[in-house]
Amino acid sequence: MLLMEQNKRLPKLCDDNNCTGCLACVNACNNGALSIHANQEGFYRPLLDADKCVRCGLCEKSCPVINKPVANSSTSLEVFAAWHLDDNVRRQSSSGGAFTALAENILNKGGVVFGAAYDENMRIEHIAVEKADGLKALRLSKYAQSYIGKTFKEVNKLLRNGRVVMYVGTPCQIAGLKKYLRKDYENLLAVDIICHGVPSMLFLQSYLTWVEGKYGKIEHINFRDKRKGWYDALRVVKTAIGGEKVLKGDNDNYWVGFSNNNNLQYSCYKCQFQAFPRVSDMTIADFWGVGKTKPFGHKEEIEKGVSMIVVNNPAKKYYLDIPKDRMYIEHRSLEEAKLGNNTALKESHCPAGRATIYSDLKTMDYDAFSVKYLSASSKQKLVKIFREYLPSGIVKYIRLRNQK
């Protein structure tokens, strides 16, 4: 090691409880001194090999927690309700399918789309898609931390070669991407989602192993199945032998944990990236508040799912110039957008059971574990009965009748 390098200090990255696992630091290191490992709870974290480190400080500079990137101006936020006009795409999407409409537009420009997909072992990872038939794998929210790997490096290369790139991720991942890139590229559309936090892959895999014990090998899980409508999404797995199974009652306990926030990474309880104004160019989300502050003229569309699009960076608004036969879009207000998503736009509360949930996950029998940590409240049980057992026509009729 050179004498000059020895005189500089080793990098001081985030401690485990502040790190979001965005992996911008790992992507920034050109010396192979940072690798990716899973911590005790299964969250992705950087691991330093001091012998390979030349103490250049690039990793620290790229960390969005240590050096928060500058957010866009709050005065220029524009909010839209939108949905994809292909009903199949919309049914296969979490909300209105705005993601697919934006992504198709990028692919039509010869671009590349990055998003989260399941691999063959049901692990969630960010991948690059260059053809429209690849978008199906990216559709739908996957409710655990996605593995970013070295995708930021790939993005950098593509942008420098003049390719148009759309990257979708959690707000902390997009903050990491922006810090890593160090400058804005006109050919980058950085899109984040509204996000109240993520459990680890370890948590999701433990749950899926338990479900596999009942139904056999699982090939896919849809957390947002719309057969009872968008508001009343069900969890549905595709198994290797038995086809589709709707996860009802206690079998749906992963969803209870996710809704109760007792299994999120610690940095989610003090998230710096959720509130508007944001760092991303656009935000996509479920438009739960649509129609709550001013009349909405498409009540019958609501049960199919409505996406919210927030344009955080006006300079990138032209990426919304999507053919009218692909996406319906209309102006709404930020107030309405915030109304239905109030809790997801500020840090999640850290519940008491959080301290022991992961250590117990590793040591307890899963049935006993789920009784201790993943039992639905009486209110949650009632909602589940309504969704899971009433015929879809009745569920949708009641929801439609309650729309203003």
Ligand SMILES: Cc1cc2nc3c(=O)[nH]c(=O)nc-3n(C[C@H](O)[C@H](O)[C@H](O)COP(=O)(O)OP(=O)(O)OC[C@H]3O[C@@H](n4cnc5c(N)ncnc54)[C@H](O)[C@@H]3O)c2cc1C
């Ligand atoms: C963990 C998580 C929590 C969320 N919480 C909320 C919320 O509280 N309120 C709300 O309004 N919306 C939330 N969303 C966003 C919402 O579920 C939809 O993603 C959004 O409405 C876009 O839907 P769509 O129909 O346009 O796209 P879809 O086709 O559903 O596309 C989903 C997009 O999200 C990306 N994505 C999926 N899973 C992950 C993941 N694990 N990490 C990073 N990116 C991922 C995919 O790459 C894809 O681009 C959350 C999403 C995730 C992943």
Ligand code: SF4
């Ligand atoms: S200081 Fe430089 S060499 Fe060391 S880990 Fe960070 S980026 Fe890599």
Ligand code: SF4
């Ligand atoms: S850059 Fe991301 S992964 Fe690296 S220390 Fe910071 S928050 Fe953690």
Ligand code: SF4
């Ligand atoms: S809540 Fe914040 S820290 Fe947690 S995954 Fe979402 S954006 Fe990242």
